[in-house]
Amino acid sequence: MSSPLSSLYGNGPHVVIAGGGVAGLTTALSLHAAGFERVTVVEAAPAIRPVGAGLNLMPNAVRELDALGLLDALAAGALPTRELRYYHRSGGLISREPRGLGAGYRWPQLSVHRAHLQQVLAGAVRARLGAASLVTGVRVSGVEPLPDGRPRLRLEHRSGAARGRASLEPDVLVGADGIRSAVRAALHPGEGGPPWNGMLVWRGVSRMPARAVGSFMVVAGDNRQKAVVYPMSRPTGPDREVLVNWALARPADPGCCASGAERSRGDWDRSVPVETFLPFYEGWEFDGVSIPAVLRAADSAHEYPMVDREPLARWTHGRTTLVGDAAHAMYPIGSNGATQSIVDARALAHALALHGDPAEALAAYERDRRPAMTALQHANRRLGPEVVINLAHERAPHGFTDIHEVIPAEELAAIAGRYAATGAFDPATVNQGSPYEVPLPAVG
Numbered sequence: 001m002s003s004p005l006s007s008l009y010g011n012g013p014h015v016v017i018a019g020g021g022v023a024g025l026t027t028a029l030s031l032h033a034a035g036f037e038r039v040t041v042v043e044a045a046p047a048i049r050p051v052g053a054g055l056n057l058m059p060n061a062v063r064e065l066d067a068l069g070l071l072d073a074l075a076a077g078a079l080p081t082r083e084l085r086y087y088h089r090s091g092g093l094i095s096r097e098p099r100g101l102g103a104g105y106r107w108p109q110l111s112v113h114r115a116h117l118q119q120v121l122a123g124a125v126r127a128r129l130g131a132a133s134l135v136t137g138v139r140v141s142g143v144e145p146l147p148d149g150r151p152r153l154r155l156e157h158r159s160g161a162a163r164g165r166a167s168l169e170p171d172v173l174v175g176a177d178g179i180r181s182a183v184r185a186a187l188h189p190g191e192g193g194p195p196w197n198g199m200l201v202w203r204g205v206s207r208m209p210a211r212a213v214g215s216f217m218v219v220a221g222d223n224r225q226k227a228v229v230y231p232m233s234r235p236t237g238p239d240r241e242v243l244v245n246w247a248l249a250r251p252a253d254p255g256c257c258a259s260g261a262e263r264s265r266g267d268w269d270r271s272v273p274v275e276t277f278l279p280f281y282e283g284w285e286f287d288g289v290s291i292p293a294v295l296r297a298a299d300s301a302h303e304y305p306m307v308d309r310e311p312l313a314r315w316t317h318g319r320t321t322l323v324g325d326a327a328h329a330m331y332p333i334g335s336n337g338a339t340q341s342i343v344d345a346r347a348l349a350h351a352l353a354l355h356g357d358p359a360e361a362l363a364a365y366e367r368d369r370r371p372a373m374t375a376l377q378h379a380n381r382r383l384g385p386e387v388v389i390n391l392a393h394e395r396a397p398h399g400f401t402d403i404h405e406v407i408p409a410e411e412l413a414a415i416a417g418r419y420a421a422t423g424a425f426d427p428a429t430v431n432q433g434s435p436y437e438v439p440l441p442a443v444g
């Protein structure tokens with residue numbers, strides 16, 4: 001069978017990236033910026049589709065996207081996140097923190113619809129590396145090492161005239177294929193699916209007048225259920241409407257919503273009516289942001305299990321490594337999953353540019369990134385910075401008049417500071433500039 005992947009010309013090693021999500025597309029762009037010419041992204045979906053909900057990208061990721069020349073395009077469809085507020089279930093304000101430029105970073109934090117981010121990344125891949133570098137409808141179904149250290153990939157073409165199986169033997173393989181990564185499964189056979197912690201996540205996007213959602217990010221709740229809500233676009237139209245991202249979490253009631261098999265696999269993702277969970281949030285209102293009003297304005301809602309991945313002792317096996325969720329999927333806390341995927345991508349390209357031997361490069365990339373990502377995975381299992389809503393609930397279940405009698409200001413600052421230091425996204429570190437710029441040889 002002829003494969004669209006077989007017609008690759010150019011200099012340097014051939015790098016194949018499994019997965020065209022945030023991690024995979026940013027890896028392709030980072031490799032191109034570092035001077036690599038032969039890069040192919042293999043995406044299982046039939047097309048890069050504008051799907052999903054919202055994301056917050058922290059300034060350390062925005063810095064790397066700026067270095068790739070993408071900040072203007074990204075910012076045109078995003079909203080700077082200026083403030084994060086934590087609230088007690090009863091409505092009391094626990095703390096408010098400036099974010100992005102207001103917190104002293106040289107780069108903004110951005111609230112953005114995933115569809116816009118994917119569109120900017122995929123458009124840049126096609127424009128810079130050529131349309132043939134992004135192949136959709138092809139799934140990586142297996143990987144095995146060759147005697148010379150290169151990986152052999154098994155591919156399934158799922159659509160078009162080339163439907164069938166093929167194989168490919170690139171110089172380097174990057175597994176960017178998400179939390180249920182086939183590349184990771186090949187490197188770590190027997191690991192099984194991502195473990196589920198028994199919580200459900202509901203997620204969606206609403207369109208509402210800007211005045212109804214404020215200009216800040218809300219993280220609210222108690223030790224049982226929480227809500228995250230923020231605007232992610234500038235007001236448009238006569239009603240000054242904005243897109244609003246929301247994500248909710250709550251323990252699953254026994255037998256409420258998933259079959260036994262689904263529960264143990266933890267792999268469902270389905271559309272559900274908002275009415276399924278709306279009653280749990282009646283009366284939730286935070287400085288004028290009504291959670292029920294946000295939910296009633298939703299286009300649709302999706303239900304997922306809250307899953308992460310056990311930290312791995314190794315990401316790299318010879319000339320194959322992992323980036324993004326395939327390497328270090330973590331609970332959606334602290335806006336870090338996609339953020340850190342972008343930093344991974346830049347770190348990997350930098351290592352490949354600096355080391356002549358690809359296996360050494362991948363090992364150097366892993367030494368740079370794995371310890372901090374392991375610490376973040378563990379921190380998110382302890383609720384990361386969001387632990388403040390649990391502390392407030394435990395210490396003052398019925399609310400408070402002065403939060404500092406419940407959680408002293410120093411304790412609040414220490415929790416936020418510790419988390420930022422874990423992920424190396426404190427302002428002092430980020431403002432030093434990207435450590436991943438590759439000096440290209442002068443021309444002429």
Ligand SMILES: Cc1cc2nc3c(=O)[nH]c(=O)nc-3n(C[C@H](O)[C@H](O)[C@H](O)COP(=O)(O)OP(=O)(O)OC[C@H]3O[C@@H](n4cnc5c(N)ncnc54)[C@H](O)[C@@H]3O)c2cc1C
Nearest residue numbers: 019021022023044056140177178324325332335337338339
């Ligand atoms: C509720 C929620 C809120 C979140 N909020 C934030 C946030 O505010 N900020 C943030 O930074 N992160 C956030 N995240 C995390 C973020 O969504 C992920 O960390 C990020 O999408 C990971 O990107 P990725 O490219 O590694 O994986 P994915 O986005 O999962 O992309 C993987 C790609 O690989 C493809 N693929 C899969 N298997 C194969 C295969 N075998 N062969 C070929 N292709 C394959 C898939 O189709 C997909 O396109 C949130 C997550 C959730 C669940």
